[in-house]
Structures are given as C-alpha cells and as structure tokens.
Amino acid sequence: MRSAVKPLLLAVMLALHGCGSSSDSNQAGPVDNGRSADTGGAATGSGSGSSGSGGSSSGGDGSSAAQGPWVLNDGSQRSRFILEQNTGLGVLVNVQSVSTESTNSGDFTRVIASGIPDYQVLATADLIAALNSRPKAGSDFNGGSVSISEGEVIDFGQDIGFASNNSCETNAGYGYWPPGPVCPEELDRDAYLPQQPEETDEDCETGLGVIGLWVNGTSVYNWGDGQSYSNQGTWYNLAPIAEQYDVDICGGHAAQGDYHHHFYSSCLADMVDDAGNGHSPIYGYAADGYPIYGPWFEDGQLAISAWVTRDYSADSTTGCGVDNQRSCTLVDPYDVSRGVQSASRGPDVGAAVTTLSRNTLEAYSGYYHEDYYWDAALTAQGGAYLDQYNGHDHDDLGYHYHVTVTEEGGKLTPAYPFIIGDRFAGKLQDNSLAQCSAGAGRPF
Ligand SMILES: [Zn+2]
C-alpha cells in the first residue's frame, strides 16, 4: 500500500489476516510465519547493542522548538536496502517534514514521513546467540543460522539470513525479517497531531492499525494483532507476546506495508539517546496529541503500568472457580469488584499454545488480553505509577503516556498495555490518524 494508510481498511484487513501473518494471497488462513528473531535478545534486550543509529540523520538529538523531537531527514538520506519501486533509489528515511497547520479546531503538527526508519544495530555476541537460539532457527534462516558476524553494523532491511516472506523480494528487505510478515513499503504518511490535546469524556478504545507516530515517522500499534484463541472472539492475543518471534531485531514488522512497533524498541531508544539516566525523552505521539515518552520515570526507576494480571486460583475473585481455568472474563476490567461472567473456554493457565508462526509458548496469566485488569489503587500511589491510559502528569511535562517495560538483570521485557492503554486519554479530532474502535480487540 503506497498511499496513506487508511486505518479502518487496514484494521479490517488485519482482523482477517493478523498483523504479523502473511498476506500472500495464495496462502489461505494461518500460515507458517516462523519468525523467530527472538525479541528476548533483540527487541526487548537493553543490551542489543545498537550502534546509535540516527547519527547520520539530522534531528535525532533534536529539539528545536519548531521540529520538536522529530527525526527529520533534511539531508535527503536514503535507505540502503528498501528501494522505491519506480526509481530504484532508496526510500527517503525517517521524517520528511514537520510543520504547524492551523484549522478551525486548533493547531496541528503536520508530519510527512515515509514510514521507513534508518535503524542500525551492532551485532553483538549476545544478539547473534539470541537469534541462533530461536526455537525454529533451523528453518527461520535460509542457512540454518544467522549470517552476520560479531561487530558488524546491521542496517535496517539488510539481509541477515532470514527466510523472509516472498513478498519481500530483492530491494524490499528480504532476509531482514523473520518468515511470515510482509515487508514494509514506503508510505505517503501525512499525519495531523493536535498541539493542544484535550481530555476525552468518551471510552475511546484504541483499535488495530496506526494509533500514533514514533518520532521517526513509523507507526505506533496497540497490543493486539486481531487474533483470538480458536477465532472465538475471546482470549485475544497480545502481539508483543504471541508475535515475539515475528518481529525484526528492532522489535518491529509490517502489516500491509506499514512498519510498526507494538512495544518498546531498543533501536528507537538509541535513536533518541535514552540511556535511562533520567525521565525518558519523547519517543512518539499518540493520535490524540499526547506525547509518548520512553520507559523511564527517573534515573533507575521505570514508569509502572497499573494493569495487573488475574489470579486464576479456584477461590480468587478474578478466577473462574476451578484452578487455572479460563472460562470467565471480568465484567469490567476497569472495576474488578463487578466480578466475572462466563465466557468461551480458553487454554488453561500454563497450557502450551501454538502461535501463528508455529512456535510453542506457555499461556501463563498475562498471555491474553483478558488476563488483565486496571488496579486503581496502584494509580492512586502516584509517582512512577501510571493511570488506566498508561499515562500521567508530573513536573512540567503535562499529560503524557509512557512505553512500559519491566526490567530484570538489565533485560527489558514489554509490560502490558505496552504503549497507550486500551483507551485513548485524549479526544480524536476529525483529521486524526486513528478512530475510536468498537472495542479493543473485538471485531469491527
Ligand atoms: Zn504487528
């Protein structure tokens, strides 16, 4: 899709195909995505060793008042591996222009971008080991293992040996993406973001497709990939977990050509120079205009999601009466005191499930969307704790969202709801990138 992404259409297509699944027209139904560039080592690892990309594109450190934090490509820098279809030249990377436009409904930041970033990743021993320890490395890579050497700097779209989707072809990133997802294409993204975001009084659910923009002009997607257990419309997959082997070494992939991140990307963190020694900088903006900051609240302290997982013990108020059984959902995930209601049966907690890419994962509590509820008592503690929208307001920053992760031994793991909560905190204007969805994770 070369034109601006149309969220509703995209969402419908995603609902049919799943955002990480192949959209090859000759492949019906679930396909072997087989992606396995372990996000554990790459996308989520703070030590994936990006060499600090963005150095060659101006604006990466940038904070001039006019351009804000956007990663502007004012040097006509082009991608080495993702080429324009007509000219054969590399796609112009990152953000092409940022301006202010005034309309009847206020001032907007207008962002024009190609959707192709210029991430670079240093191939460390850890990264190579993580890639080669993917459960399906033998078939995920054409040669059975990754084809890069330690110390090499990998450019976005460079062939590192993956058996990518056929649609990727030469000059479209073949070999950089794990098998399954289609490859990203140049987008004519022309987005308007409100400069004076307003709180909304609606329950405006985020949907599938684009819900915001990262500072390099790539897309922010929510937690979902449109897939539910046995396609029953309950027990929805969380893309950051179910598709952990279906993303590249920067924690991203494409759907209908639209390159996006559903969760924290160490490559984006490097691009904005976030070393975690203070409140993170801005990583992007939600469609409602509120900024999205990185995971850090202050030096050594992450921002903390107030969404917690259900206890599926027999005697728990959030369980279903039988130990580990998923046969009920919460009446209201924003008010756990309202109890549970019966639902179609999902896998027991701890059972093994097979993903679209035929990887086997454990369905612990936290694997599915319906496993979470908002704990208002955590939000009430303030400080690093976020609200139900995954945001807060402190110091002189105004209201803002945070990308959320947990940290253990230096490794960062995406934490639900990952970026923006299930609902937008702010109002979506008529010219917004996104629309309120009929329901998070539910079919349109
Ligand atoms: Zn996706």
Ligand SMILES: [Zn+2]
């Ligand atoms: Zn904050």
